[in-house]
Amino acid sequence: MGAGTSPAxxxxxxxxxxxxPSRADAPGTGERTADGAAPDQAAARDGDAREGAGDGDGGxxxxxxxxxxxxxLTRDTARPEGGGRAASGDAPAPARQWPxxxxxxxxxxxxxxxxxxxxxxxxxxxxxxxxxxxIGGAVLRLVVPSVGMLAVRSRFTDLVTYGLLGxxxxxxxxxxxxxxxLDIPFLEQAVHFTIR
Numbered sequence: 626m627g628a629g630t631s632p633a634x635x636x637x638x639x640x641x642x643x644x645x646p647s648r649a650d651a652p653g654t655g656e657r658t659a660d661g662a663a664p665d666q667a668a669a670r671d672g673d674a675r676e677g678a679g680d681g682d683g684g685x686x687x688x689x690x691x692x693x694x695x696x697x698l699t700r701d702t703a704r705p706e707g708g709g710r711a712a713s714g715d716a717p718a719p720a721r722q723w724p725x726x727x728x729x730x731x732x733x734x735x736x737x738x739x740x741x742x743x744x745x746x747x748x749x750x751x752x753x754x755x756x757x758x759x760i761g762g763a764v765l766r767l768v769v770p771s772v773g774m775l776a777v778r779s780r781f782t783d784l785v786t787y788g789l790l791g792x793x794x795x796x797x798x799x800x801x802x803x804x805x806x807l808d809i810p811f812l813e814q815a816v817h818f819t820i821r
Contacts, residue, residue, distance in 0.1 A: 704776075705776040705777065705778055705779060705780075705783075706776070706779060706780055707766065707769075707770060707771055707772050707776045707780055708771070708772070708773065708774070708776035709771040709773070710771060710773055711723055711724050711769065711771050711772055711773040711775075721773060722773040722774055722775075723773075724762070724765045724766075724769060724772040724773060724775045725772070725773055725774045725775040727761070727765070728758050728759070728761060728762040728765070728775065729758075731754060731755075731757065731758035731761060732754070732755045732758040732759070734751075734754060735750075735751040735752065735753070735754030735755035735757075735758065736751065736755065737751070738750060738751030738754065739751035739752060748798075748801075749798050749799075749801060749806065752794060752795075752797070752798035752801075753794075753795050753798040753799070755794055756790075756791045756792070756793075756794030756795035756796075756798060757791065757795065758791070759787045759788075759790050759791030759794065760787070760788060760791035760792065760795070761791075762775060762783075762787040762791070763783070763784050763787035763788035763791060766780060766783045766784055766787060767780070767784055800812065
Protein backbone atom coordinates (compact mmCIF):
# COMPACT_ATOMS: atom_id res chain seq x y z
CA MET A 626 0.00 0.00 0.00
CA GLY A 627 1.44 3.34 -0.94
CA ALA A 628 1.71 6.54 1.01
CA GLY A 629 -1.46 8.47 1.53
CA THR A 630 -3.82 5.47 1.54
CA SER A 631 -5.98 4.72 4.52
CA PRO A 632 -7.15 1.37 5.89
CA ALA A 633 -10.66 2.24 4.73
CA UNK A 634 -9.43 2.86 1.19
CA UNK A 635 -11.07 0.31 -1.15
CA UNK A 636 -8.03 0.29 -3.43
CA UNK A 637 -5.87 -1.02 -0.59
CA UNK A 638 -8.12 -4.01 0.00
CA UNK A 639 -8.57 -4.61 -3.72
CA UNK A 640 -4.89 -5.28 -4.37
CA UNK A 641 -4.62 -7.58 -1.32
CA UNK A 642 -2.41 -5.38 0.81
CA UNK A 643 -3.26 -4.48 4.35
CA UNK A 644 -3.00 -1.04 5.90
CA UNK A 645 -1.92 -2.45 9.28
CA PRO A 646 1.16 -4.62 9.60
CA SER A 647 0.55 -8.21 10.65
CA ARG A 648 1.71 -9.54 14.00
CA ALA A 649 4.43 -11.51 12.29
CA ASP A 650 5.88 -8.28 10.88
CA ALA A 651 5.93 -6.53 14.24
CA PRO A 652 9.28 -6.52 16.03
CA GLY A 653 9.78 -9.19 18.67
CA THR A 654 6.83 -11.36 17.61
CA GLY A 655 8.73 -14.05 15.76
CA GLU A 656 8.49 -16.63 18.54
CA ARG A 657 5.44 -17.36 20.64
CA THR A 658 5.16 -18.78 24.14
CA ALA A 659 2.57 -21.23 25.35
CA ASP A 660 0.03 -18.52 26.04
CA GLY A 661 0.43 -17.01 22.57
CA ALA A 662 2.52 -13.94 23.54
CA ALA A 663 6.01 -13.16 22.30
CA PRO A 664 8.83 -13.85 24.81
CA ASP A 665 9.71 -10.17 25.24
CA GLN A 666 6.02 -9.26 25.75
CA ALA A 667 5.59 -12.07 28.27
CA ALA A 668 8.67 -10.93 30.19
CA ALA A 669 7.47 -7.33 30.19
CA ARG A 670 4.04 -8.43 31.37
CA ASP A 671 5.56 -10.52 34.18
CA GLY A 672 7.74 -7.59 35.22
CA ASP A 673 4.73 -5.26 35.30
CA ALA A 674 2.80 -7.80 37.36
CA ARG A 675 5.58 -7.92 39.93
CA GLU A 676 5.93 -4.14 40.09
CA GLY A 677 2.20 -3.34 40.13
CA ALA A 678 1.04 -6.13 42.44
CA GLY A 679 0.04 -3.69 45.18
CA ASP A 680 -1.39 -1.02 42.90
CA GLY A 681 -4.88 -2.55 42.82
CA ASP A 682 -5.04 -2.44 39.04
CA GLY A 683 -4.66 -6.20 38.52
CA GLY A 684 -1.04 -5.93 37.45
CA UNK A 685 -1.83 -4.87 33.89
CA UNK A 686 -0.51 -1.35 34.27
CA UNK A 687 -3.58 0.06 32.51
CA UNK A 688 -5.89 0.41 35.51
CA UNK A 689 -9.14 -1.45 36.18
CA UNK A 690 -11.49 -1.97 33.31
CA UNK A 691 -14.92 -0.49 33.89
CA UNK A 692 -17.57 -3.12 34.48
CA UNK A 693 -21.00 -3.08 32.90
CA UNK A 694 -22.51 -4.86 35.90
CA UNK A 695 -24.20 -3.03 38.72
CA UNK A 696 -21.95 -2.89 41.78
CA UNK A 697 -22.92 -5.19 44.62
CA LEU A 698 -22.34 -2.37 47.10
CA THR A 699 -23.79 0.96 46.07
CA ARG A 700 -22.28 4.15 47.39
CA ASP A 701 -25.15 6.48 46.58
CA THR A 702 -28.86 6.35 45.93
CA ALA A 703 -30.68 8.02 43.12
CA ARG A 704 -33.14 10.73 44.03
CA PRO A 705 -36.68 9.45 43.46
CA GLU A 706 -38.69 10.95 40.65
CA GLY A 707 -40.24 14.18 41.87
CA GLY A 708 -37.71 14.38 44.70
CA GLY A 709 -36.35 17.76 43.64
CA ARG A 710 -36.99 21.01 45.47
CA ALA A 711 -40.62 21.99 45.79
CA ALA A 712 -39.61 25.65 45.55
CA SER A 713 -36.69 27.49 43.96
CA GLY A 714 -33.21 27.17 45.43
CA ASP A 715 -33.13 30.74 46.74
CA ALA A 716 -36.26 30.15 48.87
CA PRO A 717 -35.72 29.38 52.57
CA ALA A 718 -35.48 25.71 53.57
CA PRO A 719 -39.03 25.39 54.98
CA ALA A 720 -40.51 26.79 51.78
CA ARG A 721 -38.52 24.28 49.70
CA GLN A 722 -40.05 21.42 51.69
CA TRP A 723 -43.63 22.72 52.03
CA PRO A 724 -45.33 19.43 50.95
CA UNK A 725 -43.58 17.44 53.67
CA UNK A 726 -44.20 20.15 56.24
CA UNK A 727 -47.90 20.28 55.35
CA UNK A 728 -48.27 16.52 55.90
CA UNK A 729 -46.22 16.54 59.13
CA UNK A 730 -48.06 19.54 60.61
CA UNK A 731 -51.47 18.03 59.87
CA UNK A 732 -50.46 14.71 61.42
CA UNK A 733 -48.95 16.57 64.40
CA UNK A 734 -52.22 18.45 64.99
CA UNK A 735 -54.05 15.11 64.92
CA UNK A 736 -51.63 13.63 67.47
CA UNK A 737 -52.03 16.70 69.67
CA UNK A 738 -55.83 16.38 69.60
CA UNK A 739 -55.59 12.71 70.57
CA UNK A 740 -53.12 13.45 73.39
CA UNK A 741 -54.94 16.44 74.91
CA UNK A 742 -58.45 15.00 74.41
CA UNK A 743 -60.20 18.42 74.57
CA UNK A 744 -63.69 17.22 73.61
CA UNK A 745 -65.80 14.08 73.26
CA UNK A 746 -64.71 11.78 70.44
CA UNK A 747 -61.38 13.64 70.21
CA UNK A 748 -59.49 10.38 69.71
CA UNK A 749 -61.60 9.64 66.65
CA UNK A 750 -61.23 13.13 65.15
CA UNK A 751 -57.48 13.23 65.81
CA UNK A 752 -56.92 9.79 64.30
CA UNK A 753 -58.97 10.71 61.24
CA UNK A 754 -56.83 13.84 60.88
CA UNK A 755 -53.67 11.68 60.86
CA UNK A 756 -55.16 9.47 58.16
CA UNK A 757 -56.27 12.52 56.19
CA UNK A 758 -52.70 13.86 56.36
CA UNK A 759 -51.40 10.67 54.74
CA ILE A 760 -54.11 10.77 52.08
CA GLY A 761 -53.20 14.41 51.47
CA GLY A 762 -49.57 13.31 51.07
CA ALA A 763 -50.65 10.83 48.40
CA VAL A 764 -52.60 13.55 46.58
CA LEU A 765 -49.62 15.92 46.74
CA ARG A 766 -47.34 13.17 45.43
CA LEU A 767 -49.72 12.67 42.51
CA VAL A 768 -50.37 16.31 41.62
CA VAL A 769 -47.21 18.27 42.47
CA PRO A 770 -44.26 17.53 40.14
CA SER A 771 -41.55 18.14 42.78
CA VAL A 772 -42.44 17.38 46.39
CA GLY A 773 -38.99 17.43 47.97
CA MET A 774 -38.44 14.98 50.82
CA LEU A 775 -42.02 13.73 50.62
CA ALA A 776 -40.77 11.60 47.73
CA VAL A 777 -39.32 8.45 49.28
CA ARG A 778 -39.53 5.85 46.53
CA SER A 779 -41.07 5.85 43.08
CA ARG A 780 -44.25 7.83 42.55
CA PHE A 781 -46.37 4.67 42.33
CA THR A 782 -44.92 3.19 45.54
CA ASP A 783 -45.42 6.44 47.44
CA LEU A 784 -49.00 6.77 46.20
CA VAL A 785 -49.88 3.23 47.25
CA THR A 786 -48.14 3.51 50.63
CA TYR A 787 -49.49 6.92 51.65
CA GLY A 788 -52.96 6.28 50.26
CA LEU A 789 -53.39 2.79 51.72
CA LEU A 790 -52.09 3.69 55.17
CA GLY A 791 -54.20 6.86 55.27
CA UNK A 792 -57.32 4.98 54.17
CA UNK A 793 -56.81 2.24 56.76
CA UNK A 794 -56.25 4.75 59.58
CA UNK A 795 -59.41 6.67 58.66
CA UNK A 796 -61.44 3.44 58.44
CA UNK A 797 -60.15 2.24 61.80
CA UNK A 798 -61.08 5.58 63.34
CA UNK A 799 -64.59 5.34 61.88
CA UNK A 800 -65.29 1.81 63.12
CA UNK A 801 -63.60 2.19 66.55
CA UNK A 802 -65.68 1.18 69.54
CA UNK A 803 -67.70 2.38 71.41
CA UNK A 804 -70.39 3.86 69.21
CA UNK A 805 -68.73 3.51 65.80
CA UNK A 806 -69.50 6.21 63.25
CA LEU A 807 -69.49 3.63 60.46
CA ASP A 808 -71.25 0.30 60.83
CA ILE A 809 -69.96 -2.50 58.61
CA PRO A 810 -72.17 -5.59 59.19
CA PHE A 811 -69.81 -8.27 57.93
CA LEU A 812 -66.95 -6.82 60.01
CA GLU A 813 -68.67 -7.61 63.30
CA GLN A 814 -69.46 -11.15 62.14
CA ALA A 815 -65.84 -11.64 61.05
CA VAL A 816 -64.56 -10.46 64.44
CA HIS A 817 -66.94 -12.79 66.29
CA PHE A 818 -65.93 -15.68 64.03
CA THR A 819 -62.19 -15.15 64.61
CA ILE A 820 -62.50 -14.66 68.37
CA ARG A 821 -64.54 -17.82 68.86
